[in-house]
Amino acid sequence: MLNEIDLSRVDLNLLVLFEAVLAERHVGRAAERLNLSPSAVSHGLGRLRRLLNDPLFLRTPRGVVPTDRAMELAAPVGEILTRVRAVLAVAEPFDPARSRRRFTVGAPDGVSAVVLPALLASLRAQAPDVAVSLSQLLPVQGDVSPERAWRDALAALEARALDIAILPSDAVPARFARTRLYEEDFVIALRRGHPYAQEPTLDRYCAMRHLVVSATGDPFGFVDQVLARHGRARHTVLTAPNFLLALALIAETDLVAALPRRFVAAHAARFGVDGVEAPVPFGRFPINAVVPRAAMPDRGLAWLLDRLASTGRAPG
Numbered sequence: 556m557l558n559e560i561d562l563s564r565v566d567l568n569l570l571v572l573f574e575a576v577l578a579e580r581h582v583g584r585a586a587e588r589l590n591l592s593p594s595a596v597s598h599g600l601g602r603l604r605r606l607l608n609d610p611l612f613l614r615t616p617r618g619v620v621p622t623d624r625a626m627e628l629a630a631p632v633g634e635i636l637t638r639v640r641a642v643l644a645v646a647e648p649f650d651p652a653r654s655r656r657r658f659t660v661g662a663p664d665g666v667s668a669v670v671l672p673a674l675l676a677s678l679r680a681q682a683p684d685v686a687v688s689l690s691q692l693l694p695v696q697g698d699v700s701p702e703r704a705w706r707d708a709l710a711a712l713e714a715r716a717l718d719i720a721i722l723p724s725d726a727v728p729a730r731f732a733r734t735r736l737y738e739e740d741f742v743i744a745l746r747r748g749h750p751y752a753q754e755p756t757l758d759r760y761c762a763m764r765h766l767v768v769s770a771t772g773d774p775f776g777f778v779d780q781v782l783a784r785h786g787r788a789r790h791t792v793l794t795a796p797n798f799l800l801a802l803a804l805i806a807e808t809d810l811v812a813a814l815p816r817r818f819v820a821a822h823a824a825r826f827g828v829d830g831v832e833a834p835v836p837f838g839r840f841p842i843n844a845v846v847p848r849a850a851m852p853d854r855g856l857a858w859l860l861d862r863l864a865s866t867g868r869a870p871g
Contacts, residue, residue: 566602567639568599569599569602569603569606570632570635570636571589571636572585572589572591572596572599572600572603573600573603573611573625573628573632574632574633574636574714574715575588575589575596576596576600576612576619577612577621577625577629577714578711578714578715578716579618580618580619580620580621581617581618581619582596582597582600582618582619584618600612607624607628609622609624609625610622611624611625611628612625629710629713629714630710630713630714632714633712633713633714633715633847634713634847634849636715637713637715637847637849637850638849640715640850640853648854649854649855649858651681651682651685651855651858652681652682652683653684654682654684654685654855655684655685655686656685656686656855657685657686657687657688658685658686658687658688658718658719658855658856658859659687659688659689659690659716659717659718659719660687660688660689660690660717660718660719660720660721660859661689661690661691661692661708661711661717661719661720661721662689662690662691662692662720662721662722663691663692663693663721663723664691664797664798664799665768665797665798665814665815665818666721666723666739666815666842667689667691667721668798668799668818668821668822669815669817669818669821670721670736670863670866671687671689672821673865673866674687674862674863674866675687677862677865677866678862681862690711690716690717692705692707692708692720692721692722693707693770693771695707696771696773704724705720705722705724705726705727708720708722708845709727709728709731709845712731712845712846712847713847718846718850718856718859719844719845719846719856719859719860719863720844720845720846721736721842721843721844721845721863722842722843722845723739723840723841723842723843724840724841724843725841725843727843727845729848730847730848730849731845731846731847731848732845732846732847732848732851733843733844733845734843734844734845734860734863734864735841735842735843735864736842736843736844736863736864736866737817737842738839738840738841738842739815739816739817739839739840739841739842740815740816740833740836740837740838740839740840741778741813741814741815741816741833741837741838742813742814742816742819742830742831742832742833743755743760743811743812743813743814743830743831743832743833743834744801744802744805744811744812744813744814744819744823744828744829744830745805745809745810745811745812745828745829745830745831746805746806746807746808746809746827746828746829747827747828747829749809749811749829751763751811751831752829752831755831755832755834756834757785757787757834757835759834760789760811760833760834761782761787761788761789761790762790763789763790763809763810763811764790764792764809764810764811765789765790765791765792765793765810765811765812766791766792766793766794766795766801766804766805766808766810766811766812767791767793767794767795767812768794768795768796768797768798768801768812768814769794769795769796770796770797772794772796773794774791774794775791777837777838778813778837781835781836781837781838782835785835792810793810798814798815798818798822799822801814802814802822802823802826802828803826805826805828806826806827806828813833813837814830816830844860844863844864846860
């Protein structure tokens with residue numbers, strides 16, 4: 556990206572600035588993130604534009620949008636900064652008991668609701684001043700390919716907008732390392748005393764009124780694909796944007812929903828919701844913590860991965 560002459564006059568902080576503006580899509584928010592003034596960020600962008608001979612970010616009424624060249628640079632810049640941070644992290648031992656570091660973790664809400672309670676308990680006991688910022692991850696709408704459905708999360712990892720992404724997929728490129736946390740399958744969630752629980756057959760399941768968790772409102776999901784292979788279909792009357800809202804709705808209605816087993820085990824009881832076995836197997840899904848391989852020498856990140864793996868080993 557940069558030749559030797561450029562490297563002799565490049566301020567590494569310009570790449571940090573590029574990373575922040577790319578993540579925030581807003582000069583003012585990037586300035587707050589970097590503890591700089593907006594004018595300092597604008598001045599730095601000007602230097603970077605001249606250095607790279609591209610506008611990089613175009614102003615809009617709501618902030619800035621990256622140019623095609625900026626998007627091409629996102630991954631290599633992210634990798635450069637990841638390696639620099641890894642070098643510094645190795646040089647400075649990580650002491651969880653004294654660290655005030657903040658980690659940014661991304662996960663779908665059905666996963667974060669499972670791993671966060673145990674993780675927070677572990678942090679409270681071992682690293683009381685370590686903080687976590689949680690980002691909800693969503694698959695790319697309409698893209699059912701596991702290799703591409705989570706590409707936005709992988710891009711956020713490379714741009715250092717995330718430290719760790721927890722994904723329900725094994726399909727990650729070789730430049731990423733993954734740590735298996737647990738495997739998940741699905742049960743049928745229904746209010747306590749629901750008549751379906753007395754006779755949980757496939758015929759009765761398909762005859763029920765269904766709730767589907769979908770952030771986009773799309774009522775068709777992987778359960779429908781499984782049912783189609785059996786020559787069956789279900790009647791979806793409601794979609795909900797997240798799993799916790801789904802539990803609240805199920806508790807007050809006769810709707811049923813296919814929800815992750817560990818999530819139901821952890822949270823359903825306080826809503827008065829039970830889980831029964833699915834009438835046909837809906838499959839199992841690997842839940843992996845994913846980080847760029849270039850970040851693996853970071854001792855703080857390695858410590859957090861180990862804490863996450865410990866939560867995954869807890870009975871589900």
